[in-house]
Amino acid sequence: MFGWWTLTMDTAMLALESQQVIGMRLAMLATGGTAAQAEMERMVTEKIAAAGEAALLVATGGTAAGVVAGYRSKVRANARRLSRR
Template identity: 60%
Template sequence: MTMLFGWWKMGMDLSMLAMESQGVVVQRLTMMAMGGPAAQAEAQLMVTEKILAAGEAAMMIAMGASNGKVVSSYRTKVRANAVRLSGR
């Protein structure tokens, strides 16, 4: 039963990551459509963040972290971006 719960949690976490990521994509596309210096800065930050997040995930996997830990790490970053982009 514990194994089933682990798969269920992983599936839910991945689903939430997908939905949260789409929200950030919408926020970023809206900002970039408006243009200007803020859009340029966001585009540069986005690329830098993606490279760093991929490197961090690779390092986590190399050090034996579970898939769940990697997904959790990505969700933390996505939520932080959602908060920052919404101005909260």
């Protein structure tokens, strides 16, 4: 029972944290310039790498909770980095 509840809560938090990062990235991209271009390239590269990591985790017996935890870690790191700008 608690496993599903924890996964549900972690997934909900991932959605909320992702929206925060999306908002900060959109604000940066709206300003244009080299910083915006670098952020866009970073975003695409991160997404490809994160999808590969998630696929590898699942292929080697990882769980959905592990995938969500990995994504949350990356999203929180982006939120910290973007909020310092």
